[in-house]
Every structure is written in structure tokens, then in C-alpha cells.
Amino acid sequence: MTATRNEKEKGIVAALITAFADREDPPSRKEILDRAAALAPILGYDGDLQDIVVTAETIIPSRMNAGISLIDVEAAHDEEWIRKREIGSTYAEAYADYLRSENWHPTVINTLLNYDGSKILGLLQDPTSDGTWNRRGLVIGHVQSGKTANYMGVIAKAADAGYKFIIVIAGIHNNLRKQTQERIDEGFIGRSSDPSNRVNIGVGMNAGYPHPATLTNINDDFNEKTAARMGWQLNDFSKPIILVIKKNVRTLDALHKWLKAMNARGDGRIADVPMLMIDDEADNASINTNKEDIKPTRTNAAIRSILGLFTKSCYVGYTATPFANIFINPEAYDPEVREELFPKDFIYSLDAPTTYFGPDKVFLDDEASNDILGRIDDCEDYLPFSHKNGRPVAELPPSLYRALDQFIVARAIRNLRRQERKHCSMLINVSRFVSVQREIKGFIDLRVEKLREAVKANYMMPEEVSIKNFYMAGLKAAFESEFSGKGFAWEDIKKSLWGVFEHLRTYVVNSKSDEVLDYGKYQRDGIGLTAIAIGGLSLSRGLTIEGLTISYMYRNTRMYDTLMQMGRWFGYRPGFEDLCRVYLPQDSINWYSYIAHASEELRLQIRRMRKIGLSPKRFGLYVQSHPDSLLVTAANKMRSGEKVILNQNYSGKLIESTLLPLDAEINANNESLIEEYWRDQFGSMIQDTKQKGWFIPDVDVEIIEEFLMRFKSHKDAVLPKSWAIDYLQAIASQFPKGDVLLISKGAGDKESFRLGAQDRTAKDATSDGWRLSGYRLASRGDEKLGLDKEQISAAEARVAEDKKSKSRKPSDFHYREARDKPLLMLHVLEPTDNAEFSGLRVPAWGMSYPVGLDHKQIEVVANQVWFEQMYGALDDDPDAEDDYDE
Template identity: 70%
Template sequence: MSTQGDKEKIVLAALIGAFDDQNGLPSRDEITAKAALLAPLLGYSGDLQNIITEAETAIPSRMNAGVSLIDVDAAHDEDWIHKREIDTTYADAYGGYLRSQGWKPTVVNTLLNADGSKILGLLQDPTSEGEWKRRGLVIGHVQSGKTANYMGVIAKAADAGYKFIIVIAGIHNNLRKQTQQRVDEGFVGRSSDPENRVNIGVGLDRSYPNPVTLTNINSDFNKQTANVSGAQLNDFKNPVILVIKKNVKTLEALHIWLRELNAKGRDRIADVPMLVIDDEADNASINTNKPDINPTATNAWIRKILRLFTKNCYVGYTATPFANIFIDPDAFDKDAYEELFPSDFIHSLDAPTTYFGPDKVFLNDESSSAVLRQVEDCEEYLPFIHKNGFPVAELPPSLYRALDQFIVARAIRNLRGQERKHCSMLINVSRFVSVQKEVRSFIGLRLDRMREAVKANYMMPEAASSKNEHMARLRAAYDAEFAANEFGGRNYSWDEVKTALWGVFESLRTYVVNSKSDEVLDFAKYEKDNIGLTAIAIGGLSLSRGLTIEGLTISYMYRNTKMYDTLMQMGRWFGYRPGYEDVCRVWLPNDSINWYRHIALASEELRQQITRMRQADMSPRDFGLYVKSHPDSLMVTAANKMRSGEKVILNQNLTGTLQESWLLPLDPKTNQDNEEMIAEYWRDGFGGTVEPTEKGWFIPDVDVGKVDEFLLRFKAHKSARKRKADAVEYLLKIAPKFSKADVLLISKGLGDPAAYRLGAQDRTAEKDATPDKWQVSGYRVASRGDEKLGLTDDQISAAEKLASEDTKSKKKKPSDVHYRMVRKKPLLMIHVLEPTENPAFAGYRVPAWGLSFPDGLYGADFEIEVIANKVWMEEMYGSMDDDPDADEDYDDE
């Protein structure tokens, strides 16, 4: 018997599919009319509001196929999938399942028949004779559907003939269980819960050929469970799949069982094509040093398991590929054999247009201002750096404001008909379990008082209810955040919201989520009863990797790690927010906001680089060398290696990058000297001809020596001198190829050209400026589009063409990377900035520079040596003391 929730999904899937072939987007009225027509035909008599809202969000969704970087010299025919007649039983069932869950058919088609087929083709034909192996990496976006993608690859691989599939699902039990549930629904077709072995998901079709699973939602792999089958791998008619935790003991147990049971005394297993999917492949496989998930041991056991099979493929999945690229491609161990470097292929996935990702949260000014809120008071209550057992005397007011927002946002979502949808709040302020429990106690106490206040006042006249302090705070949250609702979504009056407040507390629960907790954040349990869970999840690392927090609406995080992978993975707020994106809020300290912006830009440029290298027929090894020599590699490498204070030396390549003086002096004399020097060079035209632009002045074809001379004389902040020196050294390194550079004098308004004085550009300095130095917000000096200035019409047209061909360019409009590519020479940008939102520095004029380098200069001939120690790193990037890899909430099992 179908539940009301099941019927909702059926109507939603039919409604989305009804518009799949329509040209142009349907109006809400058209969607409403079609829903009203379909609902009775499908036996649904409930409220259609939420179905219409979700359909309205999903129907515009589009998804481009990804881009692959392959080893073009390898003897591999990726068209093997088109030369064989391959049954599509598992892939068709999975595609049907996704559509039944409300996925747009065109998105499913891209996921399975574009990306899925492409990745399968990059694997080996499982019917191939002899011994073979393949190593690859798939780069996705945090919370964007990587699991859906690798589930599609698994289904297609099973259709093609892969017999033994291992999914390595992170280092925590809750993530392994979540992944097992998804594998059960999308591939196995039967619940793996020993107490409830019922057909689910793809298995609701009784003719479905269920694969065999040797793990279940309660138990990771163990020899006793596996031996129950009493079979050899080749005895199974259907594919065998395991979902295991990335844990040394588990991997070792699997290796022993496979060797004892299936190798029949031989060293290796023949005639069983196997596939390993390593989810969160940058974590533990490579870069953690916890004793029982030691990177060397974890990595070695994965390699040993692969080695057991004469026919094996390994595909890592990650949204943060820096660590994977740092694998030594030539590493070999006599016991573990070849490393996991993706030597055969790297595939970069696109995300559907409905993805609520880093660009919306951090790079788009309009949506960022709607979503982001600054945490400014947490240090007084729960400092960045604190010890286990830290006594929490009270929580910061900003956390209580975020809690108020959450209660109001849930009420609004309920009014929109989303009562049966999950709604969650994330709180990540400490890595210590003891502190997390104390935070939960304070949150619980506040919720008890709010519940009492709401119960007594939600039906009272406003004149009476407003006298209650908790009701007044909830009203303030409504007025400040949700009353105007300029970014979409239906408006509701405060009276309507107030009436809905009591319903928020009906299924509100708080959880401490870590590997030592006996509480399980189990959304599926509530779904069975058709209940939308309202959850507040408090935790550390367990909330920072892989785990999907359903319906995440309000996020509050106060952590100061600078590690690319960990920080991006902490962004559990990325994902899909149908019908409630406008009520989502993310609370972060300003340093984190700036660093997220920097990483979002770096990650996007990394993906664009894959496209450019593919066009140049370059290999994954070339891409690995590029990332290894990327300027941000210093941050990634050094943070891993400098805990003992050792010095790090790297060869760096600045090709295609913009290097800027985002760390600036606020000393008036220094800045006056720099302004006078700018006037001096401007007066002389840098030895060239000065031309006006819409935003300042342009000087083409200046001698590189003149640019070098200017930068050497420019007075940098003491902590930024090394960065300037590296940029100058690289400019001189490429000078034999580029003797000329362009110069831009960028000005806000007219400035005073007669006095050779630039108009100052406003840059926020609310929290980033001290009398000693100013770290410019977002680690960016130039505005977007500045690099377009001075280009010819033909160059602009060329940049537009590059953007239109770039599958990673969301809006198909040129970015500064595209302008950089068509300029084909170095570009010096000169600015004068004025700190704003900080009265102490009102009216200050602070000169700054940026140096943009042309793209495509790969190889050792275009590298410089960069040296850093711990002191230098902390001057540039701040403290490294909050090391999430040292979190104390790892699994003990």
C-alpha cells in the first residue's frame, strides 16, 4: 500500500516528465493546471502546493556532460561500450528509480548516458582477456550528486559484466550506513536490514535481478557475515557488492577473506572483473595520520585488495582533488604495488543548474548577501582554539539568533506545504565530543523555554505575545530575515508565521553527531512514518564529510581550518534546496568567508584547466604536475607537513593565474610613497602610450623590464614581500617568451588625471584591517571583469567564444580566465583602494597591484622555486592549530 509520501513522489515525477520535451519554461499556472489534471489520475487527493513548488524548481534544471582528461598514449579503446551489445537492466532500473524520485529526465539522461557511459568507457571492458588494471578520478562538487553518479556507473558496470564491486564509503559508521541505504535502494533492490528484508527502490519490480550484498545497514564487512554465503565469487549468478568503511581493520579482514576463500591457494583471483569506488577519495586513502586509519596502511590495503584481482579498476570520487593529485604517480611498494594516482583518466562532472553551490553562496554578490551571516562574537564564548573538556559557560548570542531563524524558517516551510519534508540545522563549533554535548545542553534548554513561550502565545494577539522575550526574538528574526523575501519564495505575514510556530516543535529533535554517539540521525525512520523530521545536528568531523543532512536550512560553523579539502567538505549547506533556498542561511566567521571565496575561485579555475588541457591532448600526469606546481599547492602541502616546523620547498608555476597584493600596509607614509611612484610612472606612460578605458587608463606593450622595475620599487607589507618577490621572479622567468606586457591603471570615476591620481575603489575593511595591516576581503583586489579592460573587439569576441565552448562556464559569459587566455601576455593592474566600514581608516588611500600571467606555460622551464616555513605560512594564512584530521570523534571500531 502506497503512503501519501509515495503518491506525492509519483505525481511529482509525472509532473516533471510532462514538461520534459517542452520548449521554453512553463509558467506556475501551467504547472498548477497540469498537476491538477495528473493528481486524480494517479490516485492522489492531497495538497498540491509542495509538489508544484518542487516541480517549479526542478523543471528548469539542466546538466552538461562532464569533461575527461585521459592518457592519450595508452592502449585503451574507450569505444568498447559501443562495440558490444550490453544489456541495460541495471542502468534502466536505476534511471527509472531516479525519475520516480523527482529527477528531471534530461538530467538523468546526462548522468547515465553521458557521464555514466563516458566513465564506463574509460574503464576496461570486463570481458577482456588477460591481466589488466585502470586507475581514474572523478571530480564532482560537494553535495552535488556524486553518489548518484557513481551509482549509475555501478549499474552500468554490472550490466557490462563487472562481477565484484566494492564501495569504500568514508571513515565513519553513519556515512557507511547512509551509503549502504542508497546502494540498497538504487542497485541491490532489497533492504539489507536483517530484520526487514523487503524489496525497495529498483527492486519493487519483481523481475529485477537483485545483486548480492555481503554488508548491511547495521554491519560493515566481517568474515563471519561473508562466510554465511559459503560461496566462491564465481558461484554468484548476479554481481556482488560490498559497502565498507575506510578502516584498516575492515580492509585487512576483506583482504584475508578474499585470499583465503577465493584465491584457492593462489596469489591472485582470475576471471572476476572487479571495480572499487572510493568515495571521498582524498580522505584517509592519502592524508590522515590517525593510528588505525593511518594513510600508509589504509592506502596500502586498498592497493593490496586491488592487486588480488588480475582484472581490476579503481575510481576515486572527490570534490576536493588536491590531495589525490599529490600522489606520486611513480610510487611502488613491494607489498602494496602501484599507487592510486589516476594515471588513466580524470573526469570532471558538471552540476545541475539547480545546485546550491559555492558560486551562489560565496561568489555571487546578490545571493551571497542573502545567504551569508557573519559570526563575530563566538570567540568570547567558544574560541577557535580550545581544549577537550573546555567549560562552556554560555553560547554566543549569534548562535541563539541562528536558532531563532531556524524556528521561523521551519514555520515558513510548513506554511509552504513542506511539513513532511525534513528540515535541519547544523552546528559545528568544536571538534571535541565533550564540548559538543555541552552545546547541546544549552540548545536544549533554550528550546524548552521557546517551546513553552510558543505554546502559550502562538494564538494570542500580537499586543500580548510580543511582551514575551522569546516571541519578541522570533518576531525580530522574521522581520530581519524573512519579511521582505526579495530572493524568491512566497511571502507570509507575521501573523501567519506565528500561528505556524507551534507545529515546528512537534517533531523537533536535537542530536550530537559523532562516532562515539549512540544517537543516529536517521531520516529514513521518519520517512517510513511520513513525518518530516526537524533536526538540530551538533557535531564536528562527522558533520564535515560525506554525510548528507537532509533539508539543511540553517548552518552555523565556527572553525578556522585553512585546508582546502576539509573546509569545502564542511560545507554541508551545498546541495539542492527545492522550494526553500530563499530561507537558507549560513553563519561563518569572516576569515572563513574570505577563504571559502578564495577556494571557490581556485576550484573553478582547476576545473576550467581540465578543459584546456583536454583540448591540448594532455594527460592526467600533466594535470597532476600542473596542480602540484599551482601556487595554492603551497598551502595544501605546507599545512600537511609543517606541524613539526619543517621547511617546505616546491617548484611553482603561475601560468594562467592572477597574483595580487591582497595583504596591504596601512602605514600612511608607505602608501604615500607608493602613490607618488605610481604618478611618476604614469607621467612617463611606463615608456608607452596611455589610452583611456571605461575604468581608468590602458598602456599596451610596455617593456617587461619596466614592470619588473615598478614592482621592485613598490613598498609591500613585510608579510607580503615574499609573495611579491615570487611574482617578479616568475615574470622574469617567462620574459624570454614575453618581452612585452600590458598595464592597467584602474580608477573609480575620473580620479584626478591632471595630478596623476587614481580614483579610489571601495573595499570593505570591517574586520580585516588593523593599524599593522589590511587583508583585503576575499583575498581579491581586482573586481570581476577588470581583465577585459584594454582588449580589442576581436579579443573580446575570442573570449566570448571560449566561454561558449567551456562546459564549466555556467553563464557562458567570459570570466577573467578567458580574458587572460586571449590577452596572451602579462598584465600589470594598479589600484588605489579605500577601506570602508571601518571608521579608523576612513579616507585612507592604499595602493595595490595585481599581476596576471598568460595561460598554457607548462613544464619545468616555467617554474620557480618557492620556500616556506611555519612562521611564513602563519603570517600569510593564519594559525594552523585547528587540524580537523586530529579530531577526536573518529570511529573506534
């Protein structure tokens, strides 16, 4: 059979990846082009090489480091069972071949299957082992980073090892279940589950591939009718059986009923059928949010009931936001549904490939953030955060129309980059209500039609004519403000605009929509879809938006998991990362930045606990006592108004005053307090940091406590300051001395005890207070100041060990780990971008605590009033989503 043009192109890309696979430094474009030109005649390709070079250029630099695990060291489990048995590799090798055919980088495939996949398989039970067993684990990935690819690798290896029955629970929405079914069809089943087109695909293209049996397809979930048609049992099949089901009580109950009726023995349990359950988005709906003295929630109970049917079972949850999972009580037990889903046996943290476009790049890298992030400050007047179902939409905010203009221009640039056959999408998420989403689509459709007409009439016209058109002027403004440095002149862009509209479609994406956002249909025809996806919860969790370039989200939530899962813009953006833009309200930008810091520190904590051999249970205790645990617990407890009492642990944490008063007298008093302690109390061993202020070592902790008690805080930030002091007192016997860092920028004066002020934007500040951007006071690297050479070297050694890359700089967590005592940091800020407070000097403080104090805790009490003062109202209740599947 003669290879198609597309197959030849993929063949050249694969050959290029192999040719440069061992290079430490990425090859230049000329090197790739020269090698492609040499390969083309050998592989019988005579077409243009530019698209091939662009594709190869974005894949070749990709690297992926191995993950890290926490395990229950006291459990009688031998991870080496996978090396002590003869295990075939039929399914795993087929999956690796499939990934290679999709041009995955060899090192990424190797890490995915031969390291992470093998490691996770070893953490499961040997399916051939005797007796009754169950194991519970959790795999932590990154949002949109390839968790599905990982668990498909685990499934393939588990099938090779002898797991007979595999259940994949794929989220709470039909479109997500369908998406997951399609991927498993390609990567494991090897045959399309579309009843009208049962052809071999993906892994099934290998001759003689042993197709697993499946009880679900892209159209149909498991249900009672499906069950009624099945008169066979699990052991009737020699090959593995897999189901892809929705996380839905009716579906789970129907599956439980069929399993028990057809497969259970006299004691009501299923023996000799090793079962693996993969729970995708395991933090969503699976968690038992009821109090321990009442029955578990229905979804949680249904999952546990199915697991309890099997005498041999493994449960592995996958999530990027593990906070809720780690709050499960590991000791909880219900006589009807048995053990809870706490990951008692292992927690495995995946790394992401170097090409991952993640929270650190979008929110923590200042240079990248300035390009990527756009601030929504006009939506409240058009479509407020809090609005009711059926609310009429009179018009859309100008910022949304500007984002649409940028999307059109970005697509034109991608076409000029020879990416016209790649998908390109825009996400609009501004309401959870279907009725409102439909109205928004109406306005977007109308605007797209106006743009289409304007471009058709003007894209070939002289500039002096076309610029007079309102819509063309908007497109040019979008180009000049965002994309003028991307290698193309406006004239090039303008000529390319008409091609943007050929395959442009708008979709409402929710559980009640009758239009399907089906990228696969266009891909099969060799067409790059240009999609505008408008939705709510369906766009907020799990669903992959292919080629996502422009994101516009105006939603009000402060829950860690909900907010991070809304970040559909995370993922892989080969060849167009520089065109991606994310539009959010400033409050959301602040929260994403804060959570990105917290999530990174959580991963580093897993690595630290792994080194000292602590179990998942100990990590669970650490997270439950983490200061941010108030956020995680609040969703289900504080809405009812009850107080939350938690043991808090500040080990390895930086606590800062980020809600500041703007009263001139209060700030003058605080600055006088800094001068007083600097002059008389902190001591005379003042060292110039040579970079950014002065460092005073070995100050009595009692003096630091006294300073903080006298420092006047914002009225709504008194409690966090009090807790910071309480924790300092709790560790005082272990750390009688602390360090003080006086951070100064510019015109600081040691002789007059005056700190140089740091400029910070205060655009949203009012007389009620100033919430710092990103909920961050200290700049990255501030905690390095005052460390000696040995401590700095220790921090650098740790980051090299953590990240397997000496080019990565230590984070503040690494510097904190190297420091051997508490650190008080003092700042003076000067508000900018707000004439009302121009020239005001605002002192602020931060308290950094050493790591390794997991045993030191303080009890804190918070209620709904306090929570709303600190974090805002809890008005984005996922349970109220109008597009939620039942």
C-alpha cells in the same frame, strides 16, 4: 492495488516534468497549476495541488551538462569497447526507473547515465578482456552535488557489463557507511539490508529484478566474524556481489584476509573475477602521506593490497576536493602493495545540475552572498577556535541563538509553503570534541524548550501581548531581519510557529553518539523531521544533512579539502533556497571565496588541457606547480617544521597583493610611485576604458618588473611579490611586453595622475595590516578592460563552449585566456567600516599571467614561519579529532 495519496502526488509531479521537459524556458506557476489541474482527475487525485506545484516548479528547470575527461592518450585502451560489445541494461534501466520514480528530471537522468555513466564505464576496462590489467581513475564532483548518484549509475552499468565484485569504500565513519549502504540498497541491491526488515525497496520494486548479493548491511560492516561465516567463493555467484565498507584499516585487513584465503589461487592472486573499487571521499585517509622512502600509510597500503590481489581491477576515486589525489607520485611503487592510487588513466570532471546550490552562489555571487552569509564575530569569547577536550561551556554566543531563532522562523515559512512533510535541518559545528558537543546540545535543548513554552503561550495572542515576551520578540526580529520579503506577514508566521515544534529533535552526531539522525524513519511515516544536528568531523565530510536550511560553523582550518568538505550547506534546496543562511567567521568566508575561485579555475584548466590532449599526469604536474600547492602540501610537511621546496607555475593565474600595510607614509610613497610611472615610464598610449580607468598597452616587461620591485609591500607579503617578479622574469623572453591597467572608480583624474579610490570594508583591519575580504583585490570583470572586440568575442565563445550555455558570462579566467601578454593592474583602495583608517588611500597591485605556460616554472622555498604569516596556524589537525572512528 490502489495507489496511495503519496504515489498519486508523485505520479502527477512525474507527468508534469515530462510535459515540460523540452521547454527551454521554465514554465510559469500558472502554467504548471493549469496542467496539474488537468492531470489530477485523470490520475484519480482530488487533493490540494499547491504542494505538487511547488515540487514540480523546483524540479522542472533543472539541467545538467555533460562532464569532461582527461585520459592517458598513450595507454593501449579503447573507450569504444562499450559500443563494440552487446551489453545488457538490466541494472542501469532499473536505476533510471528508480530515479524517475523519485522525480529526477529526465535530462539529468540522461546525462547521469547515458552520458557521464557511459563515458566513465568506457574509461574502465572491458571486464571480459583477457590478461592482467588494472586501471586507476578519479571523478571530480562538487560537494553535496550528487556524486553518490553518479557512482551508483556507474556501478549499475558496470554490473551490466560483467563486473562481478564491487567494493564501495564509504568514508571513515559508521554513520556515513550506513547512509551509503541505504542508498545502494535502494539504487542497486533492491532490498533493504536491515536484517529485521528484508523487504524489496527502490529498484527491487520491479518484478523479476535480479538482486545482487551483498556481504554488508546497514548495521554491520565487513569484519572477521562476517568472513568466518562465509565458506563460499566469489565465483559461486552468477550475479554481482557488492560490499559497502568503512575506510578503516581493520575492515580492509579483514577483507584482504578473507579474499586471499578463500579466493586466491596458488600465486596468491584472484583471477577471472573483474573487480571495481569505488573510493568515496578518495582524498580522505586513502592518500599515502608518508615519505617515499618509507612504507605507505596503513589505510593506503590496505587499499592497494586488495587491488593487488586481483589480476583484473579498476579503482575509481570520487571526491569534490581532488588536490591531495593529484599530489600522489604517479611513479611510486611498493613491492608488497604494488602501484599507487594516482589516477594515471583518467580524470573525469562532473558538471552540476542548474539547481545546485554551490560555492559560486554562496561565495562568488555578491547579491546572493549578501543574503546568505552571516558573520560570526562573538564566538571567540564563548568557545574559542582553539580549545581543549573537556573545556566547560559557560554559555553560547548570542549569534548562535539568533541563528536558532531564524531556523524556527524558516521552518514556519516552509510549513506555510506546504513543505511540512519535507525535512528541515540546522547544522552546528563549533567543536571537534564530543564532550563539548554534548554541552552545546544541553544549551540548545534548554533554549528550544524556552522557545517552545513561549510560542505555546503566545502564538494565538494579540501582538501587543506576545511582543512583550523576550523569546517571541527574538523570533519576530529574526523574521524582520531575514525573511520579511518571503510572501508572508508576521501574523501568518506567528500562527504557524507552534507546528514547528511537533517534530523538532536535537542530535549530537559523532562516532560515539548513541542517537541516530535517521531521516528515513520519519520519511517512511510521511513526517518531515525538524533536526538540529550538533557535531564535528562527522558533520564535516560526506554525511548529508537533509533539508539543511541554517548552518552555523566556527572552525579554524585553512586546508582546501577540509574546508570545502565542511560545506554541508552545498547541495539542492528546492523550494527553500531563499531561506538558507550560512554563519561563518569572516576568515572562513574569505577562505571559502578564495577556494571557490581556485576550484573553478581548476575545472576550467581541465577543459583547456582536454582540448590540447594532455594526460592526467600532465594535469598532476600542473596542480603540483600551482601557487596554492603550498596550502595542500603544508598539512603533512610543515607541521614538522621542514621547508617545502616546490616548482611554481603561474600560468593563467592572477597574483594579487591582498595583505596590505596601513602605514600612511608607506601608502603615500606607493601612490607617488604610481604617479611617477604613469607620468613617465609606462608610455603615452593611454586609452580610456570608458568604464573604469585607463589602459596602457605594450609596456616593456622590464619596466613592470622595476615598478613591482620598488612598490613597498606588507612585511609578511614580500615573498609572494618576489615570486611574482621571478615568474615575470622567467617568461620575459617569450613576453617582452605587457599591459598596464589603471583601475579607477569615481573621481579619478588623468591629468593629475590620480586614481579614484574603491571602497572596501576594513572592519577587521588593525595597524598590523589589512587582509582583503575574500583574498580578492580585482572585481569580477576587471580583466576584460583593455581587451579588443575580437578578444572579448573569443572569451565569450570559450565560455559558451565550456558551459554549453550562452547566458553564462565569461569569468576572469576566460578573459585571461584571451589576453596575449601579462597584465599589471593597479588599484587604490579606501578602507570603510573602520574609523581608525578612515580617509586613508591604500594602493595595491595585481599581476595576471597568460595561459599556456605550463613549461615555465620557478623554484620557491617556504617554511612553517612563512606559512603561518600568510595563512595562519595549522591548529585544526584532523588526526586529533576526538570523534574519529578507529
